[in-house]
Amino acid sequence: MTVSAAIRRMLAAGLTIEQALVAAEAFEAEAAPQEPVLSNRQARNRRYYERLKSSEKRLNADDQDVSDAGDEPSSPEGSSPTPPSPKPQSSIPPSPPKGGSSPTGVDQVVTAFSEMARQSGLSVPRAVTASRRRSLLLRIEEHGLPAVLDAIQRIGRSRFCRGENDRGWRADLDFLCQPKSFVSILEGKYDDRPLQQSQSPPRPQSPSMQRHHDIHARLKRELYGEPDEQFAGQTVDLAAGDFRSH
Numbered sequence: 308m309t310v311s312a313a314i315r316r317m318l319a320a321g322l323t324i325e326q327a328l329v330a331a332e333a334f335e336a337e338a339a340p341q342e343p344v345l346s347n348r349q350a351r352n353r354r355y356y357e358r359l360k361s362s363e364k365r366l367n368a369d370d371q372d373v374s375d376a377g378d379e380p381s382s383p384e385g386s387s388p389t390p391p392s393p394k395p396q397s398s399i400p401p402s403p404p405k406g407g408s409s410p411t412g413v414d415q416v417v418t419a420f421s422e423m424a425r426q427s428g429l430s431v432p433r434a435v436t437a438s439r440r441r442s443l444l445l446r447i448e449e450h451g452l453p454a455v456l457d458a459i460q461r462i463g464r465s466r467f468c469r470g471e472n473d474r475g476w477r478a479d480l481d482f483l484c485q486p487k488s489f490v491s492i493l494e495g496k497y498d499d500r501p502l503q504q505s506q507s508p509p510r511p512q513s514p515s516m517q518r519h520h521d522i523h524a525r526l527k528r529e530l531y532g533e534p535d536e537q538f539a540g541q542t543v544d545l546a547a548g549d550f551r552s553h
Contacts, residue, residue, distance in 0.1 A: 412447045413440050416455050420480055423463040428470070432480040442484035449486075450493070458483060458492040465497040 313334055317327040345353065417435055424431045432439075446455050462468045468478035478497075482488050491497065 412452045412455075413443045415452065416443050416447070416459070416483075417480070419456055419459050420483060423459050424479075427463045427468075429462075429468075429477050430479045439480060439484055446484065446486070446489055450489075454493060455483075455489075458489060461492050461495070461498060464499065466499050467497050 314327045314331050317330055318324070322330070413435070417432060421431050423429070443455070462478050462483065465478075468482075470477040483492070
């Protein structure tokens with residue numbers, strides 16, 4: 308029986324409206340389903356599930372706030388938007404353009420060697436290969452550009468490097484590129500040596516050697532009639548003598 312039908316029957320039975328409403332409320336309370344009784348474990352799981360759901364709702368709300376705050380607000384009319392920050396410049400300097408006005412260290416070395424070779428009659432390099440360029444770059448990094456240019460000048464001043472040797476060998480650009488020969492050039496191994504001076508005066512002879520020399524000179528004079536500047540004894544003039552056989 309529905310609640311409305313029950314109220315009509317109570318009114319027909321002579322009950323007042325207030326009494327009929329009270330009876331209807333009592334009837335609804337009895338008809339309402341009662342909440343089942345949960346065990347301790349079920350109640351604990353239910354509380355955990357409710358806390359989990361509330362945490363998910365709170366996180367979703369926080370994410371929504373952050374996303375809303377991340378959106379750039381539109382600039383008000385009449386105000387310019389904030390310009391973007393400039394990009395940081397790279398710390399690596401740009402490589403010099405090919406064919407630029409400032410030659411590299413390797414190009415300076417090749418130019419200096421070519422000029423020296425023309426003046427000294429040496430072989431002028433016609434091609435700077437990758438191997439030559441790499442070797443010259445290593446020499447520059449190890450010893451510095453001034454040292455490499457000084458080595459080139461030493462080659463030009465060296466008679467040995469210009470071919471005045473027993474083999475007729477002459478220095479070239481590859482000779483400069485080699486690590487061992489480059490160090491020898493800087494250390495002056497191929498520099499010209501000063502010419503030896505005239506012979507030094509003879510060393511004084513000992514008394515025994517002087518007596519031996521005198522005896523040898525006297526024997527030569529007596530045997531061969533050779534004049535001796537130091538002989539002071541009596542001489543015999545044989546120019547007027549007749550030595551023909553009789």
